[in-house]
Amino acid sequence: MKFVKYQATGNDFVVVNGDVEKLNLSDYETIKKLCDRRFGIGGDGFIVIRSHSETDFEMLYYNSDGRPGSLCGNGSRCAVAFAYEAGFFEGKECSFMAYDGIHRARFHSEIGKVELEMADISNIEIGTQMVILDTGSPHYVTLVEDLSDLDIVEAGKAIRFSPRFAEDGINVNFVEQSGENQVIVATYERGVEDETYSCGTGVTASALGEYVLSGQTEQGQHEVNIQTKGGNLAVRFLVSDGNFEDIWLIGPATKVFEGEIE
Incomplete structure (x- = not known):
């Protein structure tokens, strides 16, 4: 082959x-x-x-x-x-x-x-400091103060194998705000069952999740720059009547x- x-x-x-x-x-x-x-x-x-x-x-x-x-x-x-x-x-x-x-x-x-x-996103579950959304794969997104203080694998496993998600699994994204329209993301991926250097659907979910969790309401075009262990990506999206449309993941x-x- x-x-x-x-x-x-x-x-x-x-x-x-x-x-x-x-x-x-x-x-x-x-x-x-x-x-x-x-x-x-x-x-x-x-x-x-x-x-x-x-x-x-x-x-x-x-x-x-x-x-x-x-x-x-x-x-x-x-x-x-x-x-x-x-x-x-x-x-x-x-x-x-x-x-x-x-x-x-x-x-x-x-x-x-x-x-x-x-794909466009309109259905987002919002909880306490977390959101759940599907960007082609299901993702759990939560904000953290300092990623360097967090054991991504153990923290990710605790959520991925919790009673609600154990059967089907969910990807878990930890997001640290590092500046205006800039975030750092670490992802625990189901199927791999480990932290990966980067996750495309995860950084997309993280960009949208950070918009929601940080209390932003501004409509129109947005672009978020994202740093992962494997490199830098960007997510461009349009906010219209509370929905996320025209979403593009950009990277090498x-x-x-x-x-x-x-």
Whole structure:
């Protein structure tokens, strides 16, 4: 099997061309082994790109535990870069089918940056210093004073495996405000069951969650700059009548290496 390894702000993926490679996508154990960092290629997820009748391509995403996952924002940006290199589309703009429907994207190949359109958000559960929302994957977002004082894995596990979320899981994002329209985000990801260097749907949820939790009410266009352990991203969104629309996740997608494995 030929594969390409991509990373997006430290979130890394094994990507394959499903039109060329004949894969048994129900063989979850093999997918898990491919993502294993000691006995396989190593990655936070496994991505298959294949042709689709309605869009330029389709993206199938699997978590590192081998199981099918929901939308992965960083993985989607890597999928766009891979699809461009593999000839699924030409020019800057494309559309693709993912877990939660059709997405548009713009690939700036000269700088290796992808702008990814996310689904509109209108349903947000607001609690005490936390919000829950779905940005293609379910996310729990909470504000903290100092991320350096927090054990992300233990704090994330406590929420992810709490009685409410234990069965289906939830991604947990801890957000520290670092300036005007600037935040630092750390994410515990379900499926990986660990802290990852970055999470695309998580930083999107964090940008929207920080807007809600900080008491902002200003309508119109907003952009939040986000720092993760793996690098910097931005989330641009429109606030209209309390809803979040025209949401774009912006950040790099980098090819690391390619190879073959049996």
